[in-house]
Structures are given as structure tokens and as C-alpha cells.
Amino acid sequence: MFCREQVVQLHHHKDEIHRRGAELITVGNGGTHFARAFREDMGITTPIFVDPSRATYRALGMRRGLLGTLSAKTLLHAARALKRGFRQGRTQGDAFQLGGVLVIRPDGSVSLRYLSSEAGDHPPEADVVSALGGPPMAAPGAPA
């Protein structure tokens, strides 16, 4: 459910991401059939790709392991996601692979690289959008 939560939350900001000259792209490690179902279930309109080999995950430094899936912090993240209405579906991909977020400029330079430490560990959406440059995006609840 963390992946659903993360993608949907960022998808809400896709217009702002587009205004800043960028695209929001999801990469998963399951098969294409999982990705298609995910797109339809979550109503994602931005591009989705898959890397079943996870070579890109390894190359970009993303972690994998049992502790990241079962840590105590994961329970806190689970409570947050459940409160937002997300529910765990069947695992569709490598359950021990952790993810991350990168903001990459057109020349390939990286302005943000966030590697999740445990399941449910995501950067705040405002930080991701702000890494694109332009005025900082206010965090939810903060004065504009």
C-alpha cells in the first residue's frame, strides 16, 4: 500500500510538476501486467515503466533486504497510509526491494536522490516538487 500511497500522492501534484517543465514517471520492478493493473486501479495518467531485473534499482543505490520491510518504522508508515485510505494489495514484484525518488534535470544531473530506508519511507511531496526549481512548494497546511 505504500507504493500506491506514494504514487497517488505525487500524482496529485502532476500539474505543478508539468508546470515546472518535468514529467512524473513511475518505475516498478514487477511485470508489465502488474503495472497496467496498477495504472488502471489508481487512475495514473503519467508514464509507468518496469524493470523486472532491478538493475536500475541497484545501479542507483536503492536498498533491498528484510529489515527494510519489517522495521518498526514501517508500522508508523503503515498507520499513516491506512489513515489516508490506502490498503495493502497482493505483492506484485520483489517484496524486499526498497525504492526511492530521483529528480533529474534534462542534462542528466541529479537535484534530489532519496533512497528509502524502510517500507513506507518517502520524501515529502513538497520537497520533490521544490527540487525542480522555482518557488518552494508549501507543505500541506503551511501558509502559501
Added chain:
Amino acid sequence: MAEGPGVPALRRTFPCYMTPMDRISSEVARLPVLDLDGNPHPLGSLWDGRAAVLVFVRHFG
């Protein structure tokens, strides 16, 4: 394009904001990802001509 204004502070606050890669290497940019039709694309094509927010998810469940 300048780095996002809040990111340096975030590196001090959140350990997950590791010292960033300065740039994606050409070797990594050549790694393939598959579109929903199963067609391979080099990773670097995802930010070709414009910036990209890449969200690598754990899995689709």
C-alpha cells in the same frame, strides 16, 4: 537550473537525503526499462529533453 532551495537543509535533517549523485552516468542511463507494452527503453530516455521525477516503487501491490 539551481538545486531546490530546501534540499541542502533536508540533507542535514533526513539521513535518506544522501550526498546526491552529481549526474547519472552514461552506463546507468543505458540500462533498459520496459514500457507497458514490454518495449525496452534506455533509462536515460526518461529525462530526454525535460526534467523528470522518477519514483521507484517497491512493488505495485
